[in-house]
Amino acid sequence: MSAALSSLSIQDEISAAILQILRAAKPELTCEIPEKLALERPKNRDHGDYATSIALALAKPSGLAPRKIAEIIQAGLIARRDIDSVDIAGPGFINITLAKSSQGGVIVKILQSRKSFGQGNVLDGVKVNLEFISANPTGPLHLGHTRWAAVGDSLGRVLTAAGAKVTREFYVNDRGVQMDKFGASLQSAALGQARPEDGYHGAYIDDLAKEIITGNPEVLKLSGEEQTNSFRDIGYKLQLAQQQSVLDSFGTHFDIWFSEKSLYDNNFFTHCQEVLKSKGHVYQLDGATWLRTTDFGDDKDRVMIKSDGSMAYFASDSAYYISKRERGFDICIYMLGADHHGYVGRLKALAACNGDDPEYNVHILIGQMVKIMEGGEEVKLSKRAGTIITLEELVEKVGVDAARYTLIRYPVDTPMVMDVDILRSRTNENPVYYVQYAHARICAVLRNATDVGVTYGADQIHPELLLHERERELIGALGEFPRVVAGAAQLREPHRIARYVEELAGVYHRFYSDCRVLPLGDESPSELHSARATLCLATAQVIANGLDLLGVSAPEKM
RNA sequence: GCGCCUGUAGCUCAGUCGGAUAGAGCAACCGCCUUCUAAGCGGUAGGCCGCAGGUUCGAUUCCUGCCAGGCGCACCA
Secondary structure, three states: OOHHHHOOOHHHHHHHHHHHHHHHOOOOOOOOOOOOOOOEOOOOHHHOOEEEOHHHHHHHHHOOOHHHHHHHHHHHHOOOOOEEEEEEEOOOEEEEEEOHHHHHHHHHHHHHHHHHOOOOOOOOOOEEEEEOOOOOOOOOOEHHHHHHHHHHHHHHHHHHHOOOEEEEEEEEOOOOHHHHHHHHHHHHHHOOOOOOOOOOOOHHHHHHHHHHHHHOHHHHHOOHHHHHHHHHHHHHHHHHHHHHHHHHHHOOOOOEEEEOHHHHHHHHHHHHHHHHHHOOOEEEEOOEEEEOHHHHOOOOOEEEEOOOOOEOHHHHHHHHHHHHHHOOOOEEEEEEEHHHOOHHHHHHHHHHHOOOOHHHHEEEEEEOOEEEEEOOEEOOOOOOOOOOOEHHHHHHHHOHHHHHHHHHOOOOOOOEEEEHHHHHOOOOOOHHHHHHHHHHHHHHHHHHHHHHOOOOOHHHOOHHHOOOHHHHHHHHHHHHHHHHHHHHHHHOOOHHHHHHHHHHHHHHHHHHHHOOOOOOOOOOOOHHHHHHHHHHHHHHHHHHHHHHHHOOOOOOOO
């Protein structure tokens, strides 16, 4: 990590300075001073470059008038060379305007840090297990899975950027009743028999059955259960491989494909039972083995081993969680569909039963439903009927970039509607293109700059020349990126990156229309041209970094 | 019945660790290409931030209750 990266940004410096001033104002100010102070960027330009309401917040605990506190801060800040003015407004807001020459700092930092600009250390060294999708290997990935494929992958990138050590994991339910139904469905399809009522019915089952027979004609010679199991095992491998290849082409990669079956190898499950027993929350009732999750707020206790001796689903859940913790993960993130929100209570309680802090060690994200519209109508999803929209079909319709971007741009806890027609359009209403276009536009300008002899780069910043309102806005927006990344990581909300990048693209487009970057006609290249081109270069870098956190490409031409 | 999520502009949605005139895109209307990508930019218009209380100097944001919609509440996986 370069020196420029570890050095503080200007707003961090100023907020640290304010806290310093407040702590030093001891005789007058006796109340407790907060650890952190976030300077906000005011919406209104008249309120300066940065603003804080700290004086208002401290008025009550200190017993001082807010304006009085504001004056203390003002007096302490005004001597700084990087600050042009400090104004007190209204009841006690403090509005800070930076010196023009100091605003070049962020551009320097971007050009030095390049791809690493935006990275931070709020999650430094934290080991995170990020589990997502975890679809049954009994069919293709559908829309709900696709939302997680995009959001989960992006969250992994964001957490990594914040300093966390992230392991992406896909939990494969490769044992149990569903697998057996899958095998029976494939078998009946291959033999031209009626499908089991509660089996899998999609058209993909026929295709898969054919593929199995073609590749393994010997299964037809088997019979009964042996044949069912062969269909199951071969089908499982093919289906899993299909999911893996689709995810690969979607740009979502996993570090570990974790087999549920493996939880029962080498007595690991027995070990987990012993661990939970030793913590005192396991009991026997009616011949079954239970975990007393109600000790920690779950609405009912959960069966792990059923009275017939078979494993309940929760048995695997508990062993899997213990596996994650024993593999050294501090934070286990689960990404679940809305229909699984009932799991939150039991997973948190499970962690507590294991002696962990459910608020810290377990983080569960619940993703609401995704609907898809085409031609003004909802495309219905029905796995049973076999008319599911798969990840592949979505990508076929709109492409990887548009699919990923759109799925990430909304908070996961709100239901979302994807309109295929909009995603295919190339206008403002399609935010993917809006952002990518900004990047491509900058690249075009920079190509032209070289042609007309305008030089640009870290030695061509000339911050004192960038006095236009649009330039100030753009520089300010660039400086926000590291905070946005840190916030997205802490809140587990990658959509914040998408929204930021849209905002930045908008600011750039406005700059572009008001500030001519390159010389007009026979005008000769000046330092202002170089300064603006350099600002363009920095903007392109930040847009590219933001898009990279979303797993979306930043094209140089469109 | 109990629990989780949602309710912001005509539509699709952001925002809020409580702050200064509530944001974007679309749709409507009016403008901007003889020079850097118009896949762009500017402007007009559009809001009891679901309803009612509470806490606060200040609430769209926090708390409580209600209303509406979505999704769950197995010795299924």
